[in-house]
Amino acid sequence: MPRFGMVIDTRKCVGCQDCVIACKTENNIPEGYNRDWIITESHGKFPDIQMEIRTERCNHCSETPCVSCCPTGASHIHDVGGVVLVTHDVCIGCKACIEACPYDARFAHPDGYADKCTFCIHRVEKGENPACVEVCPTYCMYFGDLEDPNSEVSKLLKSRKWHVNLTDAGTQPNIFYLV
Amino acid sequence: MNELLELTTTRHNPHVDPVMAMWEWQIPVYLFLGGMVAGMMIISGYFLFTNRHKESNCSCFFIPIVSVVLLSLGMFALFLDLSHKLYVWRLYTTFQFTSPMSWGAWILILVYPALIANILIRPAKWMTEKVPKLLEYSKKINEHPFLVKNIGITNMILGMMLGAYTGVLLSTMGSRPLWNTSLLWVLFLVSGLSAAAAFVHLFAKNKYESELLAKADNGFLIIELFVFVMIFLGLLSSAKPHIEAAQLLLNGAYAPVFWVFVIGIGIIIPLFIQLLAVNHKIKHTAIAPILVIVGGLILRFVIVSAGQYSHWFNAHFH
Numbered sequence: 469m470p471r472f473g474m475v476i477d478t479r480k481c482v483g484c485q486d487c488v489i490a491c492k493t494e495n496n497i498p499e500g501y502n503r504d505w506i507i508t509e510s511h512g513k514f515p516d517i518q519m520e521i522r523t524e525r526c527n528h529c530s531e532t533p534c535v536s537c538c539p540t541g542a543s544h545i546h547d548v549g550g551v552v553l554v555t556h557d558v559c560i561g562c563k564a565c566i567e568a569c570p571y572d573a574r575f576a577h578p579d580g581y582a583d584k585c586t587f588c589i590h591r592v593e594k595g596e597n598p599a600c601v602e603v604c605p606t607y608c609m610y611f612g613d614l615e616d617p618n619s620e621v622s623k624l625l626k627s628r629k630w631h632v633n634l635t636d637a638g639t640q641p642n643i644f645y646l647v
Numbered sequence: 648m649n650e651l652l653e654l655t656t657t658r659h660n661p662h663v664d665p666v667m668a669m670w671e672w673q674i675p676v677y678l679f680l681g682g683m684v685a686g687m688m689i690i691s692g693y694f695l696f697t698n699r700h701k702e703s704n705c706s707c708f709f710i711p712i713v714s715v716v717l718l719s720l721g722m723f724a725l726f727l728d729l730s731h732k733l734y735v736w737r738l739y740t741t742f743q744f745t746s747p748m749s750w751g752a753w754i755l756i757l758v759y760p761a762l763i764a765n766i767l768i769r770p771a772k773w774m775t776e777k778v779p780k781l782l783e784y785s786k787k788i789n790e791h792p793f794l795v796k797n798i799g800i801t802n803m804i805l806g807m808m809l810g811a812y813t814g815v816l817l818s819t820m821g822s823r824p825l826w827n828t829s830l831l832w833v834l835f836l837v838s839g840l841s842a843a844a845a846f847v848h849l850f851a852k853n854k855y856e857s858e859l860l861a862k863a864d865n866g867f868l869i870i871e872l873f874v875f876v877m878i879f880l881g882l883l884s885s886a887k888p889h890i891e892a893a894q895l896l897l898n899g900a901y902a903p904v905f906w907v908f909v910i911g912i913g914i915i916i917p918l919f920i921q922l923l924a925v926n927h928k929i930k931h932t933a934i935a936p937i938l939v940i941v942g943g944l945i946l947r948f949v950i951v952s953a954g955q956y957s958h959w960f961n962a963h964f965h
Contacts, residue, residue: 485657505658513650524658533821539748540737560737561730563669564748570822570959572667575660580731634959636886637821 470613471530472549472587473642474601475621475630476522480608483508483521487600487609491525494588494599498578503585504600520647523600523609525585526573527633527641528552534565534574543582549613550642551589556581570637587611614642654960667823667955673728675947678813679842680721682835683943684714685813686843688758688806690860691765695799698792700768704852711765711802713846718762722755747816754808761805764788764798810836817954825892825950825957828881834874835947841867842943845917845936862925864939868918875910892957901953909949913942 483506491497491504504525512518528551535543535552542559545552554565559581566574566582577583588598592611596602601609612619621644624630630644662669691710699705729735739756743749766774768788770781788794814832821827844864851857882893896905917935924931 488657501660502658505656507657508655510651510653517651536745537748537819539743539746539752540734541741541743542737557734558737559731560734561732562728562748563730564746564816564820566663566669567667567955568820568822572658572660572663572958575663576669576730580729580734637959 469615470549471615471642472528472551472592472611473614473621473644474587474598475610475612475624475644475646477608477610477624477628477646478520478522479646480606481521481523482606483523484605486603486605487523490599490603491585491588494591495586497583501575501577501583503583520645522645524571524573524633525600525643526552526569527571527639527643528585528587530640530642531638533568533570533639537564537568539564546589548589548593549587551587551592552584553586553589554582554584570634570639571641667958668952670728670951670955672948673724675944675951676724677721677728678816678835678951679944679947680717680724681813682810682839682947683842683846683940684718684721684758684839685806685808685810685836686840687711687714687717687847688762688765688802688809689840690843690847692799692802692804692806694856695765695768695795695802698795699853699856700795702853706847706851706853706856707765708769708771709850710847711762712771713850715759715762715766718755718758747812747819751809751812751816754805754812758805758809761798761801765802768795768798807836810839813839817950820954822959823892823954823957824882824886824888824959825895826954827889828878830874830878830881831950834871834878837867837871837874838943838946841871842940845939848931849933849936857931858925861921861931861935864936865918865921865925868914868921868939872910872914888957888959892953895953895957896949900956901949904945905949905953908945909942912938913946914939917942 485506488502488504495503497503504523507522507524509520510517532552535545539562540558540560542555543565561576561580563576574582574584591598597611601611610621610624612621614621616622624646625644628646630646632641632644658664687710691707694705694707700707738752742753767784770785775781811832814835817826818829818831841864844860844867848857848860879893882889895901917938920935923929
């Protein structure tokens with residue numbers, strides 16, 4: 469069973485927002501809403517300050533509080549690649565999943581249903597990359613099957629140091645940041 | 648010399664950024680009304696179980712009617728909160744075992760028949776005037792004392808489930824550290840019982856019941872204080888996000904409203920007044936019960952709002 473995931477090289481990401489715009493146009497995201505975004509994190513003590521720029525979205529976690537709390541089954545784990553999706557006409561807009569996500573990755577779409585990144589499953593099922601990965605000008609994003617030891621994402625995770633977001637929240641996210 | 652720690656985001660999703668505020672007034676109003684109805688079902692069920700329905704002015708006759716109205720108002724608030732309203736029926740085409748909201752939806756379906764059964768034991772005059780057949784049903788139920796007792800037990804059990812689930816709904820959200828305490832259902836259940844006792848005390852015609860509920864309410868308020876202490880002990884001895892969540896109420900952004908309205912006006916002052924009243928130092932007035940009810944409502948607002956404010960945001964700093 470494949471498990472789709474993303475690897476993002478924070479050493480290459482410049483925060484240009486191309487991925488954000490690509491997502492908005494590909495998925496027709498309404499004005500004022502975002503399925504992906506850029507985080508700039510600075511930490512340290514002068515003069516030893518480090519900065520990390522990364523593109524973030526739903527982590528398509530392996531442990532999914534958003535799916536467990538859904539009262540209608542609209543939030544579900546897709547058969548292909550374990551991608552976390554929302555069936556629009558089953559969602560009642562109770563917003564429990566939005567509250568349950570420790571990454572605040574979901575939002576209430578103006579049409580009423582809970583919305584978030586789909587890993588562009590409509591493209592992936594045709595053998596293409598998600599729009600954000602496809603458009604990245606610095607080639608800092610990689611998409612693939614984490615279960616396949618020969619995939620580019622698996623090889624990168626073996627050869628480079630990485631972290632995930634909010635390890636302690638217990639969600640086992642599937643987006644990895646190379647450092 | 649503090650280390651710099653700064654996160655800048657380009658995300659600005661409405662009601663998510665800068666802080667989560669997805670659940671607005673509808674949810675605390677529902678949690679409050681649901682909790683108070685739960686408490687009233689337990690009280691009414693207890694009166695039926697102890698054969699108090701034989702008294703002509705037992706509170707167990709008006710409680711279920713008021714409960715149906717209040718619960719329906721609460722459910723309407725819940726409906727208003729849904730952003731995909733036309734699909735609300737989807738709740739009842741499935742049962743999701745891991746979702747407290749799904750449990751709640753089905754518990755609510757069971758609550759109404761239990762309340763109606765309670766109403767049928769002694770339907771109000773305006774009901775029997777419109778539907779005389781209700782008197783026949785009432786007579787049949789009253790012919791079987793065990794049936795009345797079982798209606799009482801059912802009301803108590805479903806009341807417990809309703810009151811508990813309102814807390815579990817929030818406490819299963821690991822993403823919001825303030826809610827993520829397994830004692831939240833106890834707090835909401837006791838607070839619901841307390842508001843219910845205050846409400847019934849306000850309107851009870853039976854003197855024994857009125858006095859009993861004032862005494863019981865004092866007990867509930869004291870227990871509520873203990874539960875608060877336990878919740879804070881738990882949060883403060885937990886991980887950083889939980890400690891920060893507790894501090895939101897204890898000395899942070901929500902401290903003024905928490906200490907003044909929830910603890911002071913909602914618990915301490917009415918407890919003080921009611922302790923004097925049950926010891927016959929002063930007369931019973933409407934002040935203490937009204938404060939308890941208002942405090943219970945504000946408690947839900949504070950917990951829902953502060954809970955959404957609490958987060959894991961900085962916890963992933965590596």
